[in-house]
Amino acid sequence: MLARTHRLRTALATFATTALVLASCQGAEPQELLVLEWAGYEAEDFWTDFQTANPEVPVDFEFGSTDADILSLMQAGSQADVFHFYTGWQQFYVDEGLVREIDTSKLTNWDAVPADMQALGQIDGKQYFIPWDWGFSSILYNTEQLPDGVSSWDVLFNEEYAEHIAMWDDGPAAVTVSAYINGWDETAITDEQLAQIEEDWIAQKPLNLHYWDSEYENLCPEVISGDIWVAYAWPGCYATALYEGVPVAYANPEEGRNSWVGLYGINADTDSYELALEFLDLKLAELTCGNAVSLFYYGCANGDVMAAVADPVLIEAFGLNDPSILEATNFTPPVTAEQRDAWTAMWTRVKAE
Amino acid sequence: MLGRRGALRFLALPPYAWLGLFFVLPLILIIAISFRPETGPINFDDPWAPSLVQYQRVWETASYLRLLGISVLMALVVAGTATLLAYPIAYFLAFRARDRAVFYLVLLLIPFAASYLLKIMAWRLMLGQEGAINSFLQFIGLTAEPLDLLLYSRAAVIIALVYVWIPFAALPVYAAMQRIDRGHQEAAADLGAGPWSRFWRITVPLSLPGALAAFFMVFIPTVGEYVTPSLVGGTEGFMYGNLIQDFFTSAANWAQGSALSVIMLVVTLVLVVVALRVVNVRRLTT
Numbered sequence: 001m002l003a004r005t006h007r008l009r010t011a012l013a014t015f016a017t018t019a020l021v022l023a024s025c026q027g028a029e030p031q032e033l034l035v036l037e038w039a040g041y042e043a044e045d046f047w048t049d050f051q052t053a054n055p056e057v058p059v060d061f062e063f064g065s066t067d068a069d070i071l072s073l074m075q076a077g078s079q080a081d082v083f084h085f086y087t088g089w090q091q092f093y094v095d096e097g098l099v100r101e102i103d104t105s106k107l108t109n110w111d112a113v114p115a116d117m118q119a120l121g122q123i124d125g126k127q128y129f130i131p132w133d134w135g136f137s138s139i140l141y142n143t144e145q146l147p148d149g150v151s152s153w154d155v156l157f158n159e160e161y162a163e164h165i166a167m168w169d170d171g172p173a174a175v176t177v178s179a180y181i182n183g184w185d186e187t188a189i190t191d192e193q194l195a196q197i198e199e200d201w202i203a204q205k206p207l208n209l210h211y212w213d214s215e216y217e218n219l220c221p222e223v224i225s226g227d228i229w230v231a232y233a234w235p236g237c238y239a240t241a242l243y244e245g246v247p248v249a250y251a252n253p254e255e256g257r258n259s260w261v262g263l264y265g266i267n268a269d270t271d272s273y274e275l276a277l278e279f280l281d282l283k284l285a286e287l288t289c290g291n292a293v294s295l296f297y298y299g300c301a302n303g304d305v306m307a308a309v310a311d312p313v314l315i316e317a318f319g320l321n322d323p324s325i326l327e328a329t330n331f332t333p334p335v336t337a338e339q340r341d342a343w344t345a346m347w348t349r350v351k352a353e
Numbered sequence: 354m355l356g357r358r359g360a361l362r363f364l365a366l367p368p369y370a371w372l373g374l375f376f377v378l379p380l381i382l383i384i385a386i387s388f389r390p391e392t393g394p395i396n397f398d399d400p401w402a403p404s405l406v407q408y409q410r411v412w413e414t415a416s417y418l419r420l421l422g423i424s425v426l427m428a429l430v431v432a433g434t435a436t437l438l439a440y441p442i443a444y445f446l447a448f449r450a451r452d453r454a455v456f457y458l459v460l461l462l463i464p465f466a467a468s469y470l471l472k473i474m475a476w477r478l479m480l481g482q483e484g485a486i487n488s489f490l491q492f493i494g495l496t497a498e499p500l501d502l503l504l505y506s507r508a509a510v511i512i513a514l515v516y517v518w519i520p521f522a523a524l525p526v527y528a529a530m531q532r533i534d535r536g537h538q539e540a541a542a543d544l545g546a547g548p549w550s551r552f553w554r555i556t557v558p559l560s561l562p563g564a565l566a567a568f569f570m571v572f573i574p575t576v577g578e579y580v581t582p583s584l585v586g587g588t589e590g591f592m593y594g595n596l597i598q599d600f601f602t603s604a605a606n607w608a609q610g611s612a613l614s615v616i617m618l619v620v621t622l623v624l625v626v627v628a629l630r631v632v633n634v635r636r637l638t639t
Contacts, residue, residue: 068605072394096396171603210505210587218584227482341393344604351591351599352416 033059033275036070036080040216045295049285050278057275065213066170068344074098074267081270082279084132087120087261087332088172094123099265102127106277109284112302120261129263130280133292134299136319136329137173137258139251140223140233140241150251154181155230157200162207164229166219169211171347172335173232173258174201180255180330187333194346201350211351216240223248234260239297239317250317256328261301387611394605407612417596417613421620424576424593427507431514432522432572436564438515439522443563444556446523447530458527464520473584476513480504480585505587513581522567529563530556565632569625576621577614593617 035042042061044051050059062080064070067089074083075096085093093099104110104127110118113131121129139150145164146155156165156177167174178197179186189197209228212219220237222228224244231237233250241248251257264283266276282288289300293309299318300306309315319325335343388403389395411417442461450457464472479485482499490496503509533556541551579594586592597617600610 065602066605068394069602072605072607075394075396077397092394169603205588208588213583225481225483337393341604341606344599345392345606345609348596348599348604349414349416351588352414352420352596 031057031272031275033057033082033272033279034080035059035061035279036073036078036083037061037063038084039063039065039214040296041084045288045291047279047283047288048291049282049288053282054275054278059279068340078267079269081267081272081276082264083267084262084264087263088335090121090123090129090263091334092337093265094128098268099128100268100270100273102130102266102280103277107281107284109281109302112304113284114301114303117261117301117303121263129265130284131261131263131301132283132289133262134301135234135236135260136250137168137232137234137260139253140231140238140248141251142223142226142229143247143249145229149249150230151254152181153177153253153255155251156232157181157204157207158230159207161230163209164227165204165207166209166212166222166228166231167204168232169213169347169351171344172340174347174350175343176258176330176332177232180253180258183255186330187335187339189339189343194342198346198350201347202353205350205353235299235317236297239313242313242317252325252328256330257325259326259329259331261332383611383614386607387615389608389611391608392606395607407608408616410609411612411616417593420591420596421593421617424578425620425624427511427592428572428575428578431511431518431575432568434511434515435518435522435571436526436568439519439567440526440560440564442519442523443526443530443560446527447533448556461520461523469517469580470584472517473513473581476509476516477504477585480509480512504585505589507586507590509585509587510578510582510590510592513585514575514578517581518571518575522571525566525570526560526563529560529566533559565629569628573621573625577617 042063047059050057062073062078064073067085070083070085071089071092074080074093075098102121104118107130117131117134118127120131121127139153139155141150141155143149145161155161156167158165175189175194175197176186178184178193178200179189182193182196184193209222210218212231215234215237219228219231219233220240223231223233223237223241224246226246235250238248238250264280266273266280270276284300284302286302286305289302289305290308292298292300293305293314294311297314297317306318306320309318309320315321386395387407388405389401390404390406391401446454446457446461477484480503481487482504484504486503487496487499490500491498503512537555537559538551541555546554577594577597578592579598582590582592582595583598586595593613597610597613600606600613604610
């Protein structure tokens with residue numbers, strides 16, 4: 001009887017100890033990270049500080065090709081701990097419960113981010129996203145082919161440059177450009193205005209050499225070769241062309257440039273919150289942010305890094321020598337789900353014509 | 354013991370399971386998603402009732418159906434051209450290469466090892482305004498300026514796709530020609546038939562099943578092609594496959610993309626069935 005009781009107690013003790021050990025193991029975060037990114041951003045230069053601080057932590061990447069694609073991947077249950085998207089889409093992630101609030105007190109580089117940039121990642125006073133890369137959208141043009149310069153976004157519709165124009169393959173961008181040209185409120189486009197926009201872009205279609213969807217793959221090479229004279233472009237291609245000695249300029253249209261900011265969020269279901277937080281903090285670190293600027297010609301949210309830019313080409317590309325540039329810049333506003341769907345469907349019809 | 358039939362069924366189980374998991378199941382999912390009503394990203398936790406609204410939207414958008422027609426025509430041109438150009442290659446391998454047939458077959462298969470994207474990007478260099486073809490044409494004085502239509506056009510898409518598909522098309526034709534009994538050729542020669550007569554009345558009819566297989570092998574995937582049009586098609590070379598890609602990625606409208614996919618699948622199957630009934634292979638080969 002006593003031996004049987006002893007065996008029972010031993011078994012119970014063993015079970016309890018095992019359960020405690022397993023529970024404590026489950027409390028520890030997995031030491032690996034999965035990032036939902038845009039192609040090209042997996043380059044180690046874009047997360048070098050994290051790699052140096054955590055050489056034993058494997059960082060894997062899965063890719064989305066558009067903001068809509070990344071949102072749909074997150075909605076479909078992506079296991080990514082961290083995801084990257086661009087301004088205008090913040091509300092969707094919060095509404096769908098896909099993102100976790102960020103504890104900025106744990107970010108050692110947070111104070112280097114200007115307040116207005118920090119605000120871009122806030123919804124209802126809560127910090128959900130970290131700004132990282134940023135830039136302008138404007139008209140990149142060849143100054144030899146357009147010696148008089150460019151004063152308006154409507155140069156994209158100028159038949160004089162037929163088959164030497166390249167528009168970005170993006171419906172919301174097309175709506176934005178049309179809103180600028182026509183003086184419409186891009187947050188309140190009516191059905192009649194959208195129908196007009198569709199007609200205008202169908203008429204514009206033959207003027208393009210092609211639509212571009214990858215700045216460095218199918219825009220920059222043809223700007224440099226001289227096949228494209230006028231393009232909807234970001235500063236990366238502008239800086240690349242300047243470095244190649246191509247006679248180009250980046251317009252300040254009378255309607256104003258557009259500006260975009262890339263944001264990172266942490267998946268609401270992540271098991272690696274602390275690791276994800278460290279990843280985002282170190283994205284803002286000097287070397288990583290500096291790489292985005294010096295190697296890929298994108299602006300970075302660390303204000304100290306931007307203030308230290310000395311390369312005259314990059315100063316020109318980012319307009320750092322023009323204190324009034326931001327006053328004349330239109331920042332991408334948030335869009336509603338209905339607008340997003342209507343504008344992308346409109347663009348698909350334009351391309352199908 | 355399983356017995357012979359049981360053993361065969363057991364051996365067939367893994368490929369059937371693979372097909373079921375990676376072909377049939379995704380197809381069923383695509384068809385199911387096409388009946389969802391959403392116009393944007395789908396929240397799969399939301400309750401829903403099957404709807405034909407996606408099919409209605411496609412029906413009401415004339416440009417989508419027109420693009421499907423254009424894509425079918427382009428696929429017919431690509432399949433026909435690739436099969437025609439592959440036929441003499443297969444004939445050479447089957448009847449002329451003799452001891453070196455294996456060597457030439459390996460040469461034919463080498464392009465398979467190259468990346469598809471690399472091959473298409475090479476065509477961008479070839480067809481560009483300062484590419485090899487334009488440079489040559491200007492060098493020999495045939496043109497004074499670069500031809501715009503060579504790149505970022507429907508012609509560029511067709512040229513690149515024909516190039517990619519020729520090695521694929523040659524294989525079924527070659528296989529059909531290898532099965533031709535040489536005795537028929539010899540008997541015809543003994544009876545006084547000349548080379549062209551033997552070719553048209555023996556080789557061509559008996560190789561027709563292979564040629565048709567090659568044609569459909571090229572036609573079916575080309576209808577839904579989207580990579581080559583996006584690389585070399587420009588704004589003109591947009592195909593139906595690009596439309597589906599746009600709805601899945603740019604618009605994140607999986608429901609509309611799925612409906613477009615199902616329509617393409619049905620149209621392609623109908624065309625293939627009709628073509629097989631019109632071209633009675635048995636009648637041609639007997």
